[in-house]
Amino acid sequence: MDGMLSQDEINALLAGMDTSGGDAGGDAPADAPAADDASAAPVGGGSIDESLLTDSEKDAIGEVANISMGSSATTLYSLVNQKVNITTPQVELANWEHVIDNYERPCVFIQIKYTVGLDGTNILILKEHDVMVITDLMMGGDGTNTEGEIGELQLSAISEAMNQMMGAAATSLSTMINQKVDISPPQATLLDMINDDPSDIAEFLTGTFVRISFKMQVGDLVDSTLMQLYPIDFAKTLKDTVITGDSGGGDSAPAPEPAPAPAPTPPPAAGPMPDAAGMPQMDPNMMAGGMPQMGMGMGMPQMGMPMQMMPQMMNMNIQPAQFQNFAGGTTIMAGGENIGIIKDVPLEVTVELGRTAKPIADILDFAPGTIIELDKVAGEPVDVLVNGKFVAKGEVVVIEESFGVRVTEIVQ
Template identity: 85%
Template sequence: MDGMLSQDEINALLAGMDTSAGGDTPADAPADGGGDAAPAEAAVSTPPVGGGAIDESLLTDSEKDAIGEVANISMGSSATTLYSLVNQKVNITTPQVELANWENVINNYERPCVFIQIKYTVGLDGTNILILKEHDVMVITDLMMGGDGTNTDGEIGELQLSAISEAMNQMMGAAATSLSTMINQKVDISPPQATVLDMINDDPSDIAEFLTGTFVKISFKMQVGELVDSTLMQLYPIDFAKTLKDTVIAADESSQEAAPAAAPAPEPAPAPAPQPQMAPQMDPSMMQGQPMPQMGMPQMQMAMPQMMAPQMMNMNIQPAQFQNFSGGTTIMAGGENIGIIKDVPLEVTVELGRTAKPISDILDFAPGTIIELDKVAGEPVDVLVNGKFVAKGEVVVIEESFGVRVTEIVQ
């Protein structure tokens, strides 16, 4: 049959491969009728997706330094934002910029980890990916939810992914604001998407297309209090990293050209030397029986009116003119932007009732002791926010947990 090798042809091909080891017959010599078959070496030499050698010429050292400087400024803003979220000291060190591929990331980073993809929607057109270790995400999200950062048992769930996405949204939003200042135009991002990956069995093209080739890897050393001492990675496509660097440099050069050269300040004219004021001559006969005048300040007080009088006469004194605000915009009470503090957690307490007991009764407390409260059965419970009484409600049962249905808001 056409395209099929006979047994003799297969034997001849195998014999040719054996003799090639001794140098008698080239291994790639085609067998009769087998010209359409590809050499076995071709399939072996094909590099895996995201692997292979890295071409270091794709990025010069000066370009790496410039990209690192931009990333350093951006992450400085992000560290400040993270501090406000976890209430722990956050330190992100100077970044290290290098070229990498998917295989390099797999071999040099702890698995599994959390990939957070951020897309620029305004001002810039590109994507970058943040990679955090699973333990670091558990610590940060526990701190965000009011814990002490030690509740890191178990696996990352939807709650942790949602919390870290919100944290990265605020952090990268602050970084976008820094970029806006650097390039003199608005920069905005889309909501980040967080995913837990083990990287070994994941196809990089399913995450982002640029991960299948060579990309820019920026590594930061991140410390959060005494709980996290780890590495944070940021991945950029090479073209986007270069575009970002060129945009920042072009904006910096244009701002320097637009700024007029500052004219040298004129040297101040030397002030005339003050003329010594002569003390008024007094008749000795008038001094008899009078106390001696003190020297120094009284003489200056006598001389000052004479010095100031000519200046006051030459001054143009007019009543102050103020702008009339009657027709201006009035800021109504309550119009502040409350959205800035909407993410601040507050402690909500439901109080069933209270009572006062002497110390002797409290010392007699034991399992089974019944304490009578100041509220009757069925009376609404009090809802307090950060200790302040804000509402009344009734106790309900939600599946296996207690809850409170608000029935009245206290003004």
């Protein structure tokens, strides 16, 4: 059996191949975990470098946000006709994971971009329940109609509210930096955040950003947290622009020169001329009138000065300031509700032909052709409801091939 391998030799060769194969295969698993770890890193996660923002910068950014949100609270009050309280903000660094972990889901993201005066973006985050309460109050409700999910109607209404609020904040910023600041119309989106890619919302959400938390109270209906998110660079630019007057790069604006000192008031022309000794003469009229001789102390009229020449402030006529009314402004209703700024918010109008109550057994027997008797008499006016609230009565008409309602009575 020349040239043939024995069984022992075959086993030895197989053992050598297994050993080499095991080494080659063992290298791959050692490298695999590194690749897995790199691909498993979540977007917007990881640790936060707190050195990106100093404590003094956080305080300054918080002060700017506090002033801006104060104007926004006043505007929100005019929209909902409820007391609005927004407390001092808390400024910190955060990432996408922190927002998900610390905020209720789903929630409404409202993105606002500055178009004039500043170049940047910020995002407001409101809880779903808070949005339902605010929009219900805006549309004439009592704030308790919060059932169901947020729809286009609520998103449109809260966008308009945020447009007014952030517009007021932009006006405050304009005053602080002494130049016009304007924003684009806000965009509101309902998100659950878990399955959403932050880069689809705003690119800065994929890294570390500034999170400003406010405690917001609206009457007895809302006691919640409002969050505002800024890119770090934009937050620093905003702080520099408002606090130090630096509008982004370059040296700070030079300090204004002190105002020139006011010109001294000339002496009264009617005063007596001093005699050779340098002393003013006494006014004989004063002596004749029985006036006592007065000394030369500070604040007292000099001898020889007629009483009608006393300082003018003694005869100042102080009146309350009068302001001219703005022409063409929004109409303020007697109740204090500013209806002009929400005229573009769409409302759902429903016409109700009638109602009835049926037991479950009768409802289970419903079939095509079943006749349901309503509580309205034939020819009786139908009810018109706006956003679920009864506002008017009317009669059914036909307009070409469509039904319509002619309003016959407005319900107060």
